[in-house]
Amino acid sequence: MTRAQASVRVLGVDPGLTRCGVGVVDVARDRSATLVHVGVVRSDPELPIERRLAAIAAGLRAVLEEHRPDVVAVERVFAQQNRSTVMGTAQASGVALLLAAERGLPAETHTPSEVKAAITGYGNADKRQVQTMVARVLRLDELPKPADAADALALALCHAWRSGGPAAPSVRGRGALTPAQRAWADAERLARR
Amino acid sequence: MTRAQASVRVLGVDPGLTRCGVGVVDVARDRSATLVHVGVVRSDPELPIERRLAAIAAGLRAVLEEHRPDVVAVERVFAQQNRSTVMGTAQASGVALLLAAERGLPAETHTPSEVKAAITGYGNADKRQVQTMVARVLRLDELPKPADAADALALALCHAWRSGGPAAPSVRGRGALTPAQRAWADAERLARR
Numbered sequence: 001m002t003r004a005q006a007s008v009r010v011l012g013v014d015p016g017l018t019r020c021g022v023g024v025v026d027v028a029r030d031r032s033a034t035l036v037h038v039g040v041v042r043s044d045p046e047l048p049i050e051r052r053l054a055a056i057a058a059g060l061r062a063v064l065e066e067h068r069p070d071v072v073a074v075e076r077v078f079a080q081q082n083r084s085t086v087m088g089t090a091q092a093s094g095v096a097l098l099l100a101a102e103r104g105l106p107a108e109t110h111t112p113s114e115v116k117a118a119i120t121g122y123g124n125a126d127k128r129q130v131q132t133m134v135a136r137v138l139r140l141d142e143l144p145k146p147a148d149a150a151d152a153l154a155l156a157l158c159h160a161w162r163s164g165g166p167a168a169p170s171v172r173g174r175g176a177l178t179p180a181q182r183a184w185a186d187a188e189r190l191a192r193r
Numbered sequence: 194m195t196r197a198q199a200s201v202r203v204l205g206v207d208p209g210l211t212r213c214g215v216g217v218v219d220v221a222r223d224r225s226a227t228l229v230h231v232g233v234v235r236s237d238p239e240l241p242i243e244r245r246l247a248a249i250a251a252g253l254r255a256v257l258e259e260h261r262p263d264v265v266a267v268e269r270v271f272a273q274q275n276r277s278t279v280m281g282t283a284q285a286s287g288v289a290l291l292l293a294a295e296r297g298l299p300a301e302t303h304t305p306s307e308v309k310a311a312i313t314g315y316g317n318a319d320k321r322q323v324q325t326m327v328a329r330v331l332r333l334d335e336l337p338k339p340a341d342a343a344d345a346l347a348l349a350l351c352h353a354w355r356s357g358g359p360a361a362p363s364v365r366g367r368g369a370l371t372p373a374q375r376a377w378a379d380a381e382r383l384a385r386r
Contacts, residue, residue, distance in 0.1 A: 049302065050294035050299070050300035057291055072243075087270055087271070087272060087283050090270075091290065094246055094284025094288050097284065098291070101244050102250070107242070
């Protein structure tokens with residue numbers, strides 16, 4: 001896929017041991033976004049933990065190598081989340097962050113609420129609302145699947161928008177919005193009704 | 194240090210972002226153990242998380258490269274532990290496990306209770322009891338410091354003993370103990386009084 005000029009390429013990672021969602025988007029200064037890659041890196045639950053993390057690392061390295069993002073966004077993991085898998089999720093997130101650093105890329109973590117708020121304007125939005133907005137923004141004919149992959153795309157979009165896109169300052173409040181951003185904010189409000 | 198024949202070299206890792214304890218021991222079939230290396234890998238709390246994980250990885254890789262362990266033992270992290278740092282600890286443990294796998298080494302996690310029970314015979318032993326036993330087993334003149342480094346040594350010893358040492362079957366119950374192991378068990382009981 002041709003890389004848009006004056007855009008930032010973000011790899012979003014929804015960390016997990018069994019399924020690790022990955023989504024790559026190009027986001028232009030006007031906040032428009034293009035899908036570059038979406039997928040899921042898996043590891044065999046029968047394998048010992050160190051082999052599983054190595055499988056996740058190999059899959060993430062392949063995506064980094066092929067799509068060469070400018071920045072990596074990883075979902076922030078909380079101890080309160082789903083007890084039985086949270087440690088594996090945290091370990092996978094550590095691996096994703098390490099791989100970013102080892103390629104000299106900046107990385108950032110975002111909470112699920114930050115992602116929901118950035119995508120739908122509403123921090124308590126449900127998964128379906130987020131997926132619908134992601135599909136609309138990326139002009140996809142259907143909702144991205146599986147859920148981990150959709151979450152990774154949402155995370156990548158969230159990161160680009162929150163950081164103000166390529167080389168642009170952070171946007172704080174409606175007064176600082178570009179026309180396209182204002183149109184977006186309006187569309188978001190309509191979508192929430 | 195010369196490597197003892199018919200011994201297993203274990204790297205124990207007490208994972209952490211600010212201080213990651215590392216301890217390398219050679220453990221012979223008769224359960225006797227020799228200190229090879231002990232230290233702490235640190236990362237600057239001012240750095241972003243991905244750079245901190247990269248610093249921990251670099252430090253662990255240097256230990257792996259210099260001391261070439263046969264196996265890596267990592268403390269198992271629980272969501273219930275110290276809330277504010279547990280996610281960073283889990284991420285660091287993921288990095289340690291990944292590095293083991295990427296060198297083709299087996300890795301194993303052990304809980305703090307398993308370590309305490311293996312070292313002192315008592316799962317609720319306090320830190321000082323564990324450190325005292327570690328120093329005695331390794332014939333150290335003083336207690337290993339800091340605590341993270343002592344924990345890493347305890348973890349390495351725990352792993353070697355629980356797995357029955359180099360190429361030996363797991364030991365289950367006193368009947369299966371070698372004379373040296375029985376002497377050890379007796380010493381453990383004395384130490385607990």
